[in-house]
Amino acid sequence: MSLSGAWYLGLAAIVFTIGAIGLLVRRNVLIMFMCIELMLNAANLTFVTFARMLGDIGGQVLVFFVLVVAAAEVVVGLGIVVTNFRRRETTVADDLDSLKG
Amino acid sequence: MLHATLLAASSRPTWPDVLVFAASAAVILVGSIGVVTSRNPVHAALSLVMTLFGVAVLFIEQEADFLAAVQIIVYAGAIVVLFLFVIMFLGVDRAEDITIEPLGGQRPLALVFSLITLAGILAMAATAHWVTGAKQVVGPIQGHVAGVNSPAGEPAQLGKQLFTTYLFAFEATAALLVIAVVGAVVLARRPPTVEAEPEVTESELPA
Numbered sequence: 001m002s003l004s005g006a007w008y009l010g011l012a013a014i015v016f017t018i019g020a021i022g023l024l025v026r027r028n029v030l031i032m033f034m035c036i037e038l039m040l041n042a043a044n045l046t047f048v049t050f051a052r053m054l055g056d057i058g059g060q061v062l063v064f065f066v067l068v069v070a071a072a073e074v075v076v077g078l079g080i081v082v083t084n085f086r087r088r089e090t091t092v093a094d095d096l097d098s099l100k101g
Numbered sequence: 102m103l104h105a106t107l108l109a110a111s112s113r114p115t116w117p118d119v120l121v122f123a124a125s126a127a128v129i130l131v132g133s134i135g136v137v138t139s140r141n142p143v144h145a146a147l148s149l150v151m152t153l154f155g156v157a158v159l160f161i162e163q164e165a166d167f168l169a170a171v172q173i174i175v176y177a178g179a180i181v182v183l184f185l186f187v188i189m190f191l192g193v194d195r196a197e198d199i200t201i202e203p204l205g206g207q208r209p210l211a212l213v214f215s216l217i218t219l220a221g222i223l224a225m226a227a228t229a230h231w232v233t234g235a236k237q238v239v240g241p242i243q244g245h246v247a248g249v250n251s252p253a254g255e256p257a258q259l260g261k262q263l264f265t266t267y268l269f270a271f272e273a274t275a276a277l278l279v280i281a282v283v284g285a286v287v288l289a290r291r292p293p294t295v296e297a298e299p300e301v302t303e304s305e306l307p308a
Contacts, residue, residue, distance in 0.1 A: 003114045003122050008159060009226060011126050015133050015152070017219040022137035024211035028197065030142050030188060034149050037180065038133050041156050044172075052163045057258050061267050063168050064259070067175050068274040072281035074180050078187045079288035085191050094203055 008049040016042035029081050029091045033074065040070050121162055128155035140196040146184045153177045167256040 019038030026032055044063045051059025085091055128151055135148030153176045160169035188194050202208055263271055 003118055006226070007122060007126075008163070010223065011129065011159075013219055013222045013226075015129060016222075017215050018130075018133045018137055020218065021211055021215045024215065025208050026137065026199070027203075028142060028193075030184065030193070031136070031139070031145050034136050034145055034184065037149060037176070038136055038152065041153065041176075044168075045156055045159060048160055048163050048165045048168065051165070057255075057262050058266070060165050060168055060255075060259055061262050063165075064171070064263065065267075065270060065274055067171060068278065071175060071180060072277050074183060075281045075285045076288070078183060079285040082187060082191065083288045085193075091191065091193050092197075 005049045005053040009046060012042040012045040012049070015039075015045070027092050027094050029093055032093070033077055033081075037070060037074070040066055118162065121158065125155040125158040125162070128152070129159075138199075140199055141194065142188045143185065143194045146181055146188065149184075150177050150181050153181070164255065167259055 016039050019035045019042065022035035022038065023032050026035065044066055047059040047063045047066070049059075051057060081091060084096070088095065090096075132148045132150075132152030132155060136145045136152065139145035139148060153172060157169040157172045160166070160172060
């Protein structure tokens with residue numbers, strides 16, 4: 001039998017935190033997107049663990065929806081990055097300061 | 102039965118399970134730290150692939166075999182390839198200098214607040230014992246691990262729930278995907294050049 005759910009949930013919490021730190025610290029938009037994917041994966045791991053602990057397959061169905069939303073988010077986000085790169089020649093968030101007073 | 106099996110699961114895991122968990126946890130942590138600390142975006146994307154494979158192993162370990170396959174196909178196969186495609190397409194696959202921080206004190210603050218969040222999650226989990234009560238939200242329990250006792254196995258259970266209980270959400274995701282595709286096409290479309298129109302009117306004016 002597998003390890004108790006607490007181990008998986010603790011690991012997921014740590015991965016979520018690493019993703020959050022990356023999202024706050026990094027300035028490259030592409031890497032910020034990857035950090036969001038990390039956080040989504042941590043949430044997926046939590047869902048699967050709860051599905052096992054509670055004996056309810058609803059958690060696994062939710063992982064399915066998270067995958068779809070992540071795919072849609074990446075498609076639109078990368079479209080915005082490409083459009084923005086055409087205009088400003090940069091993928092660094094700090095360079096997008098047109099509204100700076 | 103649920104509590105008995107949970108107790109048995111928590112009290113005596115077999116050594117291969119411990120080994121698999123430890124190995125994939127190491128892979129996941131190294132990969133996720135690699136995503137955050139890589140100077141080159143390509144290396145970050147490859148570290149992300151590593152993390153995704155580790156998570157897929159943990160999915161299999163928790164008897165979510167179908168989701169592990171979907172995780173590899175959709176995440177590692179599609180999303181990360183899309184990332185790599187955009188990185189190569191834009192030509193930003195150069196190492197950047199991440200030692201410079203334009204906003205003073207932002208990194209320590211980000212670290213502190215993220216660790217506070219982690220501590221909050223763990224403290225909440227320790228007091229609530231991770232699980233807050235409900236044994237079951239929807240559908241019949243098929244043994245303590247979802248779908249394992251049903252004759253068709255876990256993918257069949259997943260599909261049954263997806264097309265009955267979660268049908269509306271499923272249809273909504275279909276609409277979401279269509280909207281995302283249309284949005285990506287609109288964003289990627291090059292706007293028509295504005296110089297073309299005045300030339301046409303000027304050439305028509307003398308005539």
